[in-house]
Amino acid sequence: MTALTRAAAAADRAQHIRQRADRPSQRRCAEAPAARATVRATLSGVQLRESGDGGTLEFVGQATVYEQAYEMWDMFGPYTEVVSEGAGADSLARADLDVPLVLGHDQLRRLARTTNGSLFLTESATGLDVRAPALDPADYDVAYIAPKLRAGLVDEMSFAFRIESGQWSPDYTEYRINRYDIHRGDVAIVGYGANPYTTSTLRQPAAATQSSRARALLEIALAR
Template identity: 85%
Template sequence: MTTPALAAAAAERAQTIRQRADRPSQRRCAEHASARATVRAALSGVQVREASDTGTLEFVGRASVYEQAYEMWDMFGPYTEIVTEGAGSDSLARADLDVPLVLGHDQLRRLARTTTGTLFLTESADGLDVRAPALDPADYDVAYIAPKLRSGLVDEMSFAFRIEAGQWSPDYTEYRINRYDIHRGDVAIVGYGANPYTGASVRQPAAAPPNSRARALLEIALAR
């Protein structure tokens, strides 16, 4: 549904933007100017489970959902954004892909990383899937987030990236991201998301070592 704010922003955008392929200016995930430009989403089945043979924790989730509209903001006001299925395929195919799994987009709170072989990113028809198969439960940040994922207090993810190609709809109310670059961006566990379709959670096999549950105390920093 087109709201008055969406229509007013689109009218200004149509008068200012020279080409429909131009990227959003001052793109952000909320109205206030200091908001980050990350895409976030919830309820995509993110889980953490204990590996019975190693005592480590496995994290699986979805950092973005494709072909699902969510609200974003630019210098003119609100608009709808959609990530096209397969938009990250070129970036994910890089041999030197460097992406960490972090808490709240904080680059110093890293849980896993593609360059160390501890994080794997793949695309499905539904979105950007995340798997970290061997998180160390003794790591402070891992211990901080696991109980919150298990209890459902935290169940969303987000990803930070750079838009490489996209296009505005003819009425300038919607922007579609056709190609993005996630190299040196991140995938993050967050408190709330702009895209209401991603998610995060924790699961644990019955044979998990008794001490690993006690050590798994982990909490998420809220996305800025």
């Protein structure tokens, strides 16, 4: 995408957006009008670990990164988007938080879920951290994705959420998400992404032997 096109999109945006706090219209992660609005984040340092008795697998990742710009699109054209550090704090604090870990944003391909204690979401200074400590290797979707993570064939994450608060930069080239709601959204293992900074790990609990670890480089891009 040329700088001229980006500048033209920003100029159109400045003429049509009423105030800088307005959310992006027709927000999506690619140029195609049918593209999803989710933010994807590239994973770095994926790892698969089996439990000491070989019974479960632990997945650790980062669904989006904070304070790192990635490209998005709206009805006017391309722009960069940044998720502010701490943007998910209010949503993650909900007692009834309901978020699944899924494959490819398919709600029927769930690997874990916050509501049954099999998925934990927390914020760190760098992003939205994801931990599923006891995935069942006998589950069809776990069995499907585990070897692909080991081999580095699948190496990105994404998260689906709703923007609650944000603001455009003065020149309308960048939108900063200051608060998002992930309740009844998802965190997903995906094939490709827009945000190239996140990390993900599928690993063995600490009691397991180190020889069972497998690492692969990942790339996103948090979602978003």
